[in-house]
Amino acid sequence: MSHWMPASPCTPPGCAVHAGRARHPVPAAALLLAGCALTLAGVLCAPPALSLTGGAWRERLIRCWAHGVLRAFGVGVRITGPPAVREGAPAVRGGAAGSRAGTPGVLVVANHVSWLDIPLVAAVCPGRMLAKSDIRHWPVLGPLAALGGTLFVERERLRTLPATVRNLASALRGGSRVVVFPEGSTRCGRAPGGRFRPAAFQAAIDAGAAVQPLRIRYLAGPPDHRAPAGAAAFVGDDPLTASLWRVVRAAGLTAEIRVLAPIPAGAVPGRRELARLAQSTVASDSANLPAASVHH
Template sequence: MKPSIAPLRKYLKAILVGLAFVAGLAAVTLLFPGARLLGHRVSEAVRGRITVLWYRSVARLLNLRIRCFGELMPTPGLVVSNHVSWLDIVALGSQAPLDFIAKREVADWPVVGYLGRRTGTLFVRRGDSHSTRSTAEEMVWRLKRGRRLALFPEGTSSSGEGVLHFHPRLFQPALMANLPVQAVAIAYRGAARPVAPFVGDDAFLPHLWRLLALERIDVDLIPCPPLTPGRFDRNALAQQTRAQILSALELQAPPLTLSA
């Protein structure tokens, strides 16, 4: 009996995604150190461009169809999103160079943790006040040096059916750096909606295997107008950005841009 087409395609996608991760390892190990010889500003631009291209290549291999209803702010600042899946990072990272803030557990994931560390991800240990303070200080330093940071203020992923409480303390670095905060709503559509959520006891590789079975993964990104820190304290920023995302998730408008 001949094997069906779908399983063969799934295995092929798995091999190609694996090769993409190998290419990512090669890039951050071999190219990133060499980029430092070009000077700080040029080095960061080169590294940012390589990282965005890598995210886009992974998105294409997974057939991640990203509809973006606008643009991420081009200036330094803090980008905050609702959190549904590790795919959120691929979708956002394919749009612009971003330094992500992730939970400490991700640093221990095979390959992914190493790639995260080398591409500028900051890992924070939840419930550890010292880790939280040091991460906040690093965030302020990077923001003042012209970086765009991205984090998920819910503190964990959800099923995508709603938006959890936003933790105000995560907005403090933007206030200290006096830089804008932009909310971006993320929504998975169609067949991907029940499969994309990465919650509970999910492990990365089994979840990736389930995603590979999908013909395509549709995801909408809806950037909202940036908020100026001078007009809000951290509690207000948390409330306002969450309200923006809740409102944006109800929109059904034609996309302004199309990528990946």
């Protein structure tokens, strides 16, 4: 098994279960149609809309669209923490050296729970995604990913890894914000996350780019009694259609994304150390989750 194909202990029967209120099938079907329609509208309208807008307006447009997709599928959005590092902002440097000349991009890393993570991250800090090549062939989402400049990787072919790292580093050097889920596999979010694979962090080191960690959770229930929601988990061999239906049937589902402190470029010497630091940063933010959020 290669570094691009890590295993996850999560399975649909054991993890992707909604224990809260369920929507009636009729409004759930309406949400499903609305979410798919807005996603398809993004595919059709993205080329002219993005070509006619500048950097700041383009990012604002993507954020609004991504937020709208989540809401159309019936998912609330909660964003916490400081503002994310901007695309094209001066590099965040470690030590006393201050900012460097030039504007390398930012490597955004997050734990991975669901296909919902993609619009959720885009609602906070849109960027070029690193995704498995299979996604290119997904209906609706695949063409949209390609239009958004997604960097595709063939995870079953380990010999493509060096070229993937070079492509990531090139995108970062060019000032792009690149989004990676370094666990390499989705997990339901109710157990400690998987190990962050170090390859993408080598690209950040090569490009002199900062790392922006994010923590993703999906919760259900009233605001004062929210609990981790299994409905959002897209794990194992779960079909996309089954996951879509489970999401729209889950009433009160909220996607929460926490922006954590960026890790400056050059903060640690090697890719494995940088991967461990990013992983511990994301994991420590979940250390105070309630006991119900931990697998027994």
